[in-house]
Amino acid sequence: MGRYIVRRLLQAIPLLFIISVILFVLSVEMGDPLATFGGRQVIKSEDRKRLTRQLGLDKPLYVQYIVWLVGNDWMTMDVNGDGKPDVDENGQLVYGTRKGILRGDLGTSFVTKQPVTEMIAERLPNTLLLMITSEVIILIVALVIGLASALKQYSIFDHTVTAFSFIGYSMPIPLLALGLIYIFAVYFKRWGLPYFPTGGMFDPQAGPSWQQTAWHLVLPVTAISLISIAGYSRYVRGSMLEVIQQDYIRTARAKGLAERRVVFIHALKNAALPLVTIVGLDLPFLLAGAVVTETIFAWPGMGRLFYDHTTRSDFPVLMGIIMIIAVLVVVFQLITDVTYSFLDPRIRYD
Amino acid sequence: MPTILDVKNLQTRFKTYDGLVYAVNGISYTLDEGETLGVVGESGCGKSVSVLSVMGLIPQPPGIIAGGQALYHDSDLLKKSDDEIRHIRGREIAMVFQDPMTSLNPVLTIGFQITEPLQLHMAMTAQQARDRTIELLSMVGIPQPDRAFDNYPHQFSGGMRQRAMIAMAISCMPQILIADEPTTALDVTIQAQIVDLVKRLRDEIGMAIIWITHDLGIIAGLAQRVIVMYAGFIVEHSSVDEVYDNPRHPYTLSLLGALPRVDMSRSERLTSIPGMPPNLIGLPKGCPFAPRCRFVVDRCREENPPLTPIAPGHQIACWVDVRTGGLR
Amino acid sequence: MATASEALSAIHEETLTKQPLTPAQLAWRRFRRHKMAMFGLLLLILLIVYVVGGSFVFAEKYANFVNTGIKLQAPSQAHPFGTDAVGRDILARSIYGGQISLLIGLAAVIVALAAGVTIGALSGYYGGWIDSILMRFTEAMLCIPQLFLLIVAAKYLGDKIHNFQAFGREFSGSVIVIILIIGFDSWMYLARIVRSQFLSLKEQEFVTAARCTGTSNLAIIAYHILPNSVAPIIVNATLGVANAILTEAYISFLGLGVRQPTATWGNMLESANRYLETAPWLWFFPGLLILLTVLAINFVGDGLRDALDPRAMVE
Secondary structure (H helix, E strand, O other), X not given: OHHHHHHHHHXXXXXXXXXXXXXXXXXXXXXXXXXXXXXXXXXXXXXXXXXXXXXXXXXXXXXXXXXXXXXXXXXXXXXXXXXXXOEOOOOOEOEOXXXXXXXXXXXXXXXXXXXXXXXXXXXXXXXXXXXXXXXXXXXXXXXXXXXXXXXXXXXXXXXHHHHHHHHXXXXXXXXHHXXXXXXXXXXXXXXXXXXXXXXXXXXOOXXXXXXHHHHHHHHHHHHHHHHHHHHHHHHHHHHHHHHHOOHHHHHHHXXXXXXXHHHHHHHHHHHHHHHHHHHHHHHHHHHHHHHHHHHHOOOOOHHHHHHHHHHOOOHHHHHHHHHHHHHHHHHHHHHHHHHHHHHOHHHHOO | OOEEEEEEEEEXXXXXXXXXXXXXXXXXXXXXXXXXXXXXXXXXXXXXXXXXXXXXXXOOOOEEEEEEEEEEOOEEHHHOOHHHHHOOEOOOEEEEOOOHHHHOOOOOOHHHHHHHHXXXXXXXXXXXXXXXXXXXXXXXXXXXXXXXXXXXXXXXXXXXXXHHHXXXXXXXXXXXXXXXXXXXXXXXXXXXXXXXXXHHHHHHHOOEEEEEEOOHHHHHOOOOEEEEEEOOEEEEEEEHHHHHHOOOOXXXXXXXXXXXXXXXXXXXXXXXXXXXXXXXXXXXXXXOOHHHOOOXXXXXXXXXXOOEEEEOOEEEOOOEOOOOOOEO | OOOHHXXXXXXXXXXXXXXXXXXXXXXXXXXXXXXXXXXXXXXXXHHHHHHHXXXXXXOHHHHXXXXXXHXXXXXOOOOOXXXXXXXXXXXXXXXXXXXXXXXXXXXXXXXXXXXXXXXXXXXXXXXXXXXXXXXXXXXHHHHOOHHHHHHHHHHHHOOOOOOEEEOOEEEOOHXXXXXXXXXXXXXXXXXXXXXXXXXXXXXXXXXXXXXXXXXXXXXXXXXXXHHHOHHHHHHHHXXXXXXXXXXXXXXXXXXXXXXXXOOOHHHHOHHHHOOOOOOOHHHHHHHHHHHHHHHXXXXXXXXXXXXXOHHHOOO
């Protein structure tokens, strides 16, 4: 098992490398910092040349890639273009200020001038709160519904669940989210019922607290969960149906075991195993849906950060977020693989 | 010896998209205490379905037990509820299945799977069950049983897995062991080992056995009586000796002819049975074997021959006397 | 009274002269059995009739006609779906918007097919280092979150293509941009499927036979292996259309997708956030239409998956 883990780790490295190259190429192609740096004013050609040298854009691409990866604080700068390394007022050589991706430097926001890593770190916990709460609910509800559906195959319950599942995962997020807000916030308010808040993590007048956050979590979590539950429950149902047909279930029954034991010990363990992979691989992508949901519910998370800064063309922030998520995907793939191989005895003992 | 299982006129059907499949059509037999009964026939003849019906393991729907009785100690198994029959399954009547790789749960240890019936039916504690399981594993010839206890099915070879399945089946000392083609998926040498194992256990425990196979050769040293099935009907029912010395049904003859025998000369060809297995949708008009039978006469296509005795303890379902080729 | 041999030959006669069903006919038969799939197909046809036929009822000028005097009106007889923030009739806009949404969905999948099938086929057929590199690249692309990447791409490339004229109407260049970027970020799933199909099929005997007769690699790929791998490609592509429609809706909803003057169901949702409480019809109708379309496609895709299951081909 240990060798398997090491092998997977080694496989992840070239993957991360290729991802970094792709993202770097995209950064270079699509981001033109010069276009935005000067704000609305036209940059004078002198300043343009200066900026070019300062940002290292005059260097060949592979050098730019290395700088992007490991920074340039070990390289001397030549901003004034005289062919000699710059010196500061004390006569000391001036070095670059970037530390590179590998050391956690994702650049600085064009808009807020904050280090991107700092900005993401601020918002990430909020998104994680949203995602993890949703994922837990999704798993529990999907397992219950999927299981019940499989055991009562072709019943009215099953048909209803299937119909709702299809509608659920065909639903565009805005329709669901706005619909939820409309019913549970707007109409509830009109009818004098306790209503759910629609924005942010807490009521500005009440101030942040656990209760406020929990209250504010309800609607966005519902929006995210419903769609995923629809998909997962169908998967659980399918997996369970397949397992129930297997010979070893027949053997379990032939031994005289109670049906409950057959289902929950013999069947479920086999049916739920592939779910681990699905969930593990899906987790980082839940973040994608977060963009739309967080925007609608004004939730201060990474998705909303991404959207806000897209409209302001704040490229470092955007690429920084994409980079973080891509890395998370690879990391989660690794964790999922290892967890799965640990849980499935056929792989663990080989 | 007293009769412990009396199956009367069992009929099982399946509802499918294409029609009603008549899988088992009125088969009857008895099983005495300690007796070994062989059930022989090709794939799809209903031999597995018949025993699964008796055990209550046919899902209904799409299955339907359309008639008959299965009297175990005078109590009809077919009329029992699932809760009632559960106490008999694994405890008094146990089953061994054909493919031990798919018939054992891949994510549970062998030990766990064997202790389950022990804890359930024999009210053993976990420790008692563990000790007994290790005894059983050693009884069936699995080396290092205390280590094997914690192993998973995929870590065993095919023969070892089947031994484990057998250990699981005999764990509660059942009165009847039903073995559904337990050696079909194994190598010939392993087959012989498994058959020997079962014989030894049978003598030690004194259980009755229903052994299902498509291979007439295995029945020879194992069973006392044999029923030959075709298309859900019993076509010949006799002692094993009679079936080898004096087979009377054309299908049995074909099966025997298709069997390579040591005393055959090399120039004798094996006969194969021409034609295709029957379509089980709808009951046939006439004898189901008629399209493939070399002794067929017109009456065969019109009327399905009932099972009738032709000698003490020997019944066949055929209009024709295979010794003469004419009607009986 | 027939003899045994006559009976047997009668059976053979029937088996030989009865025309066997082609795989397509078999598949259609199985598809028809699926009630949900047939319902989905019907729904899809109705939607297509709506967006195409509707353009004969309402002119595009009418759909784009700004009349702030009647803005944000609730559904009424004159405007069955209400009016939007600048007084345009939502029903008419949903017709033209639907055309673009469906078009984008379909076109994006075609782009994804072109890229995915090519990469998957080359990878699966040639194997070796070509396979390694292409697959690593595919995996890497799969790790990059789709929506985020598309949003950035849409932002920066959105106005790179100029508005163009077709069929006497003006279209925003962003339509082409959106089609291309969605297509170029969804080919990975298809590539993987095509590759695995090729891996298993290229070992089959009919490929060896083709090689023996000197058929070129390209011909083998195109005429022998590809037609046999069509089933999962069709299923995946169908579901891909649904995904593309949803993706376009999300990007446009965030204001970064298709731009004026072209309407899509997605960008009709854009202003809905602001008028959430006061004008729910702004988001309800386009949202509903998207839901119905995606639902129909998912039903059809599900039916196709069962109908084209290779195990079911032997009846």
